[in-house]
Every structure is written in structure tokens, then in C-alpha cells.
Amino acid sequence: MSHRDLSDLELRALAFVDERELVRDLVDIVAVPSISGTDAESDLQHRLAKQVRELDLDVDLWQLDLPRLTADPQFPGWEVERSESWGLVASSGPGEPELVLQGHVDVVPAGDPATWRTDPFTADLTGRRIHGRGTCDMKAGVVANIAAVRAVRAAGIPLSRPYALQLVVGEEDGGLGAFATLDRGHRGRACIITEPTSGTITTANAGALTFELRVPGAATHASTSYAGVSALDRYLPLHAALAALQERRNRDVHPLMSEYPVAYPLSVGKVSCGEWASTVPDLLVAEGRLGVALGEDPDGARSQLEEAVADAAARDPWLRDHPPSVTWTGGQFASGEYAQDDRALFDLVGAAHADVTRGPRPRERGAPYGSDLRLYAGAGVPTLHYGPGDVRLAHGPHEAVEVDELVTVTESLVLALLRRCR
Numbered sequence: 425m426s427h428r429d430l431s432d433l434e435l436r437a438l439a440f441v442d443e444r445e446l447v448r449d450l451v452d453i454v455a456v457p458s459i460s461g462t463d464a465e466s467d468l469q470h471r472l473a474k475q476v477r478e479l480d481l482d483v484d485l486w487q488l489d490l491p492r493l494t495a496d497p498q499f500p501g502w503e504v505e506r507s508e509s510w511g512l513v514a515s516s517g518p519g520e521p522e523l524v525l526q527g528h529v530d531v532v533p534a535g536d537p538a539t540w541r542t543d544p545f546t547a548d549l550t551g552r553r554i555h556g557r558g559t560c561d562m563k564a565g566v567v568a569n570i571a572a573v574r575a576v577r578a579a580g581i582p583l584s585r586p587y588a589l590q591l592v593v594g595e596e597d598g599g600l601g602a603f604a605t606l607d608r609g610h611r612g613r614a615c616i617i618t619e620p621t622s623g624t625i626t627t628a629n630a631g632a633l634t635f636e637l638r639v640p641g642a643a644t645h646a647s648t649s650y651a652g653v654s655a656l657d658r659y660l661p662l663h664a665a666l667a668a669l670q671e672r673r674n675r676d677v678h679p680l681m682s683e684y685p686v687a688y689p690l691s692v693g694k695v696s697c698g699e700w701a702s703t704v705p706d707l708l709v710a711e712g713r714l715g716v717a718l719g720e721d722p723d724g725a726r727s728q729l730e731e732a733v734a735d736a737a738a739r740d741p742w743l744r745d746h747p748p749s750v751t752w753t754g755g756q757f758a759s760g761e762y763a764q765d766d767r768a769l770f771d772l773v774g775a776a777h778a779d780v781t782r783g784p785r786p787r788e789r790g791a792p793y794g795s796d797l798r799l800y801a802g803a804g805v806p807t808l809h810y811g812p813g814d815v816r817l818a819h820g821p822h823e824a825v826e827v828d829e830l831v832t833v834t835e836s837l838v839l840a841l842l843r844r845c846r
Contacts, residue, residue, distance in 0.1 A: 760798025
């Protein structure tokens with residue numbers, strides 16, 4: 425195993441990566457409860473804009489034209505409506521950036537506070553781990569991006585090629601911020617999204633399509649339930665049909681996805697049924713998520729689910745005459761892949777990580793969730809994921825990130841910036 429000797433300039437820039445500063449910055453932004461669609465999502469964008477202005481970057485902070493963006497046929501959807509949203513791009517100079525460091529500032533809700541050992545929006549540093557909502561997904565990545573740029577600029581190293589920070593909202597519920605950033609004309613010759621990758625490099629994302637399934641019944645008094653039709657009972661064979669569809673769709677998966685027990689999950693995350701305990705329910709609404717395979721046409725995936733529901737309904741005497749309906753709501757993530765004919769960015773990040781850690785290059789893999797990668801790749805920007813944290817901790821009450829991972833990623837980004845843009 426051979427590693428590149430770090431140059432004097434690289435060592436000088438790495439000296440400006442301050443672990444205490446990284447921890448402080450992450451603690452500070454975790455305290456902003458920037459749940460998708462809330463005012464705090466916009467507040468954090470303004471707070472970060474002030475930070476990056478202090479780095480003497482050209483800052484574009486703009487209010488998104490939500491009516492125009494959501495009316496676009498290519499709009500990726502959202503789970504929560506917003507009255508206002510903001511885009512934020514900070515560039516080192518004019519021209520198309522040679523390298524973009526991208527991250528999203530929004531987080532998912534914390535859920536039941538009783539399941540957290542501390543306040544989810546008060547970051548808790550225990551040993552070498554920072555615990556709190558957004559630490560992993562993906563405020564640690566946002567902090568690493570800004571800190572890498574700060575280190576390069578503090579070292580006073582001139583770079584001949586421009587670079588940029590692109591910080592976005594709405595990733596968790598569809599990709600509004602990335603869509604708006606690309607729509608505004610911001611691009612790059614290559615992009616690193618610092619989503620959590622556990623020491624690997626993610627070069628492909630499965631897609632995810634949000635759906636709503638409405639199952640009709642016939643209401644009656646519970647004491648004469650035999651005179652009605654329970655929408656809950658009628659849903660059960662449909663649920664079994666969805667499980668069978670998941671099994672079929674995961675029999676043969678892309679090699680980058682082969683490590684996952686279920687590469688393309690189909691899950692129902694919310695079920696609403698009934699209004700009164702003594703009434704047979706006449707409607708059940710199930711909301712779920714359909715995983716999209718790498719390279720799969722989302723319309724084809726939608727058709728498979730619709731056909732599975734229709735086939736199961738056709739076998740049920742009640743549903744045959746009272747068919748359930750499927751609508752596609754919320755986030756609509758297509759799959760996305762890094763351009764395999766251009767390995768320059770992959771090699772750049774892999775070498776930087778290996779030189780920082782004095783270990784092997786990270787292995788390559790795909791991810792079973794949707795992300796902004798597919799929007800950048802779709803716009804012709806070679807894009808991959810490399811960032812601090814373990815995605816298995818994201819969205820749960822044990823969300824955390826290791827300080828050592830945060831430092832390693834930041835230092836690797838410093839080397840990537842220097843080597844790509846000098």
C-alpha cells in the first residue's frame with residue numbers, strides 16, 4: 425500500500441482544521457431545529473450565509489420562487505408545503521466551479537422525546553461522539569464542507585480554479601433546494617455531497633416514491649359488523665400483496681446494492697383508519713414508500729405497485745366492485761448514479777481519504793435511499809457521496825456522529841479542494 429506524501433501546502437492547510445471548532449460549529453447548528461418546512465429551515469440558511477460571508481466568498485442567498493418551481497413538470501415533489509424557502513451558494517470566484525461541496529440543512533422531526541436520552545436539539549458530546557437530531561444526517565457534513573473551505577482560505581493558499589459551497593433545503597422531502605439551485609444556473613464540474621457514508625464512497629442511490637393507498641369499506645354499527653365491510657380487513661390482503669411485490673423486486677439487484685438485505689424496500693409508514701371505536705371503518709388510508717432500482721424508470725416502478733394492488737383487489741369480492749386507489753404524493757426520488765466513465769472524482773476522494781488516514785482507499789457502494797445525487801447527476805454533474813456518520817443512525821433517537829469521522833472527512837475535503845482546484 426502506497427500513499428502520497430503530503431506537500432508543504434497541504435500540511436499547512438490541514439493545520440487549520442480545528443477539531444474544537446468543528447465540534448462547536450456542529451453543536452451550534454444542531455440547536456437550530458431546521459425540520460423540513462419549518463421557519464427554522466430558512467433561519468439556518470441565513471445563519472450559514474453569515475458564516476460563509478466571513479470567508480470572503482461570493483454569496484448568493486435568494487428566496488425561492490415556490491409557485492414557479494412547484495409548477496415545473498420536473499419538480500421532484502415535497503412532503504410538507506412551505507411559505508418561503510431560501511437557496512444558498514458561496515463561490516470562490518467567477519466561472520463554473522471545478523468542485524462543489526454540497527449539503528442539506530433540513531432534518532426530519534425528532535419523534536417521541538421520551539425515546540431520546542437528551543433534548544434532540546441540544547447536541548450532547550459524550551466521549552468522542554456527538555448525539556442529537558441532524559448530527560449524522562447531515563449537519564456534520566455541512567460543517568465539514570464549510571470547515572474545509574475555511575482551512576484552505578485561512579492557510580492563504582491561492583487556487584486557480586473556482587470552487588463552491590451549495591447548501592440546500594428540502595432534501596428530506598424531495599429535493600426542493602437542489603432542484604432550485606440547479607434551476608438558478610449553479611452547476612459544477614464535479615460535486616461531493618457529504619451525506620453519511622461510514623468510511624465508504626457512495627456512487628449510486630436507489631430512488632424512493634411516496635404513495636397513498638385508499639381502501640374503501642362500508643360503515644355500520646360495530647354490534648352488527650356483519651352488515652358492513654371493514655376497510656381494515658380489506659386492506660390486509662393488499663398489504664400482503666405489497667410484501668410479495670417487495671420480494672419480487674429484490675430477487676436480482678445491482679452489484680453496488682448487493683450488501684443490503686433489502687436493496688429496494690417497499691414499506692408502509694402510516695396507516696389511518698376509522699373515526700369511532702363502535703363503528704366499522706369505511707376508509708383506510710395507507711401511506712408508504714416504494715424503492716426504485718438503480719436505472720429503473722420511476723413510471724415502471726409505479727406501474728408495478730398499481731398492478732399489484734389491482735390484482736389483489738380483483739381477487740377480493742368487495743374490492744372487485746369497490747376498487748382501492750393509488751396516488752403518488754410527496755417526494756418522488758428517481759435513482760441516480762455517478763458517471764462510471766469518469767472516475768477522476770472517485771479517485772480524487774479515495775486518494776485523499778487514504779492519505780489522511782494512512783489506510784486503504786474507501787470501498788465503493790450504493791445506497792438504498794434517495795438523495796440529491798440524482799438531481800446533480802441528471803444535470804450532467806459527476807456526483808458522489810462521501811461524509812461523516814452512519815446512515816443507520818439517521819432519523820432515529822440514537823442519531824450521532826463520531827468526532828474522529830468528522831475530522832477525517834474535513835481533512836480529506838481539504839486535500840480534495842487543493843488537488844482539484846490548484
